[in-house]
Amino acid sequence: MRVHLVNPSDVSFGVGVITPRWLYVLAAATPRSFGDPIVTDETLELLEIDQVRPGDVIGIGIHTSNARRGYELGRMTRERGATVIFGGIHATLYPEECRRLGAAHAVVKGDGDLIWADALVDAGRGTLQPVYEGGRVPASALVSARWDLLPPSSYMWASVQSVRGCPKHCSFCSVWRTDGQETRQRPVDAVIDEIVTLRRMGFRFVALADDNFYPTTLQDLKQASRRQDGERSRRLATLRQERFDLMDRLARLPADMIFFTQITMEAAEDPAFLKAMYRANIKGALVGVESVTEDGLKGIYKDFNPTGDNLTAQLQAFRTAGVHVLGSFIFGLPSDQPGTFAATAELAERAGLTFAQFVPLTPFPGTVDYDRWEKTMSGEMKLVNGVPLTRHWLLPPSQRPKLYLPHPSMSPDEIRQRTQAVWDVFYSLPAIWRRSRCISSLRARLAFVLISKLYRQMYANTGIATDSARSARSVAWARLIAKPCRRLFAAHPMPDLQAPSPAASICA
Ligand code: SF4
Numbered sequence: 001m002r003v004h005l006v007n008p009s010d011v012s013f014g015v016g017v018i019t020p021r022w023l024y025v026l027a028a029a030t031p032r033s034f035g036d037p038i039v040t041d042e043t044l045e046l047l048e049i050d051q052v053r054p055g056d057v058i059g060i061g062i063h064t065s066n067a068r069r070g071y072e073l074g075r076m077t078r079e080r081g082a083t084v085i086f087g088g089i090h091a092t093l094y095p096e097e098c099r100r101l102g103a104a105h106a107v108v109k110g111d112g113d114l115i116w117a118d119a120l121v122d123a124g125r126g127t128l129q130p131v132y133e134g135g136r137v138p139a140s141a142l143v144s145a146r147w148d149l150l151p152p153s154s155y156m157w158a159s160v161q162s163v164r165g166c167p168k169h170c171s172f173c174s175v176w177r178t179d180g181q182e183t184r185q186r187p188v189d190a191v192i193d194e195i196v197t198l199r200r201m202g203f204r205f206v207a208l209a210d211d212n213f214y215p216t217t218l219q220d221l222k223q224a225s226r227r228q229d230g231e232r233s234r235r236l237a238t239l240r241q242e243r244f245d246l247m248d249r250l251a252r253l254p255a256d257m258i259f260f261t262q263i264t265m266e267a268a269e270d271p272a273f274l275k276a277m278y279r280a281n282i283k284g285a286l287v288g289v290e291s292v293t294e295d296g297l298k299g300i301y302k303d304f305n306p307t308g309d310n311l312t313a314q315l316q317a318f319r320t321a322g323v324h325v326l327g328s329f330i331f332g333l334p335s336d337q338p339g340t341f342a343a344t345a346e347l348a349e350r351a352g353l354t355f356a357q358f359v360p361l362t363p364f365p366g367t368v369d370y371d372r373w374e375k376t377m378s379g380e381m382k383l384v385n386g387v388p389l390t391r392h393w394l395l396p397p398s399q400r401p402k403l404y405l406p407h408p409s410m411s412p413d414e415i416r417q418r419t420q421a422v423w424d425v426f427y428s429l430p431a432i433w434r435r436s437r438c439i440s441s442l443r444a445r446l447a448f449v450l451i452s453k454l455y456r457q458m459y460a461n462t463g464i465a466t467d468s469a470r471s472a473r474s475v476a477w478a479r480l481i482a483k484p485c486r487r488l489f490a491a492h493p494m495p496d497l498q499a500p501s502p503a504a505s506i507c508a
Helices: 021-029 064-079 089-093 095-102 115-125 188-201 218-226 230-251 265-269 271-279 294-299 308-320 338-350 368-376 389-394 412-426 429-438 442-464 468-489
Strands: 003-007 016-018 038-041 057-061 083-087 106-109 131-133 155-160 205-208 258-263 282-290 324-331 355-360
Touching: 003 021, 003 064, 021 038, 021 057, 021 115, 057 064, 057 115, 064 083, 064 089, 064 095, 064 389, 083 089, 083 095, 083 115, 089 095, 089 106, 095 106, 106 115, 115 131, 155 188, 155 468, 188 230, 218 230, 218 265, 230 271, 265 271, 265 282, 265 308, 271 282, 271 308, 282 308, 308 324, 308 338, 324 338, 324 412, 338 412, 355 412, 429 442, 442 468
Parallel strands: 003 038, 003 057, 016 155, 057 083, 083 106, 106 131, 155 205, 205 258, 258 282, 282 324, 324 355
Antiparallel strands: none
């Protein structure tokens, strides 16, 4: 019995931007008695179906966007006599759908780190259960990935997770409901060991693929102290100190390493944290700005973000501290007006963002927004080619509406066109060239232009483009430039690199 692990994708670029970490975590969670799993990431190339033999086990991990392709793979591999097991966020939410449409024999719900081995052992014995409840694995038991199975020269960035869960509760996000609001920080040694393994292999760019790298804010600490909640104060202080301990160890890795993470805006009010990030070579962060208006932020439960001059100042604080920001914005919020698009483009420029993404509001399953939307749709079931609109992920990507939630004053097409226009402005050649001034050498500036264009092709044109010809052109273009781009990220392997030992604690 051989074990396959597949990350489904409708589009393949030949080269991936970030290693899909879950594949290699589950590879590590596969008992050695089953041999090395055969790992396929379809964002590189599609699964060669002939590889799958009767009696093999195939693990397919899905999120909402790739569920349809995952189901197709499930049916095809089951027809070839494989045992099909689904996992991932979408499978956790819709196990029945995996069985009905993906021909699943079993579904693993929640974290697969520990329970995946049980499912495989049962499959081997012929006692496979329909559902395995993985729950939320404690931080100390989260598994380190098997990076030795990574195909060589295929990815630009490696990915390591240092914390799971987010204490916030944004209405468009499923993270706090699936990964929980309790912070689960992995032991620093485990994180550093993985990063050292990756640097030995020649990765110097590493994404800290965390739900929220700054889960404990200064405000949280003040609040706990005001309430004289000693236990909470101590727990928060420990969590904060662990962040500083991790950053201190990162700072002592080879100087050519660069890290990128996801973080809430509140970190801008914490100069000590920003300073530690810079020292740790965390040179970039995705910051969810979402909206430039108070009403917009209130509507999505993200009013801990500032607006106006405070917003500009906070974004600039990252930049001043040496942390580049990829600002993420949502368009199509009920409070958005035609003027919001231009105001957002202007803010992105004024605040000195290095990269930005502008995404349409989409009700993803597992979110508060989705639950509300599904309720409003329960009266008349709107169908698109026979598929209920509330199951939009079952439609072929080309038939999916670009926007789902009705807007009080703008049509979906108007929102789509205005969104596309903001991408065009932000990623115009003169604007990219201006932003590339943050880099000194001409070679690096040219690399910045290439990467900016690649980012735009991979994420904007394939996502919000209306016609399939434009999408296909974008994929072809991205395939073409992805290979030379990857070379820009590669470094010489350092096979003898050792993990830096913990130093005396620095003050948080
Ligand atoms: S959007 Fe970010 S801050 Fe909000 S709940 Fe999700 S992970 Fe947390």
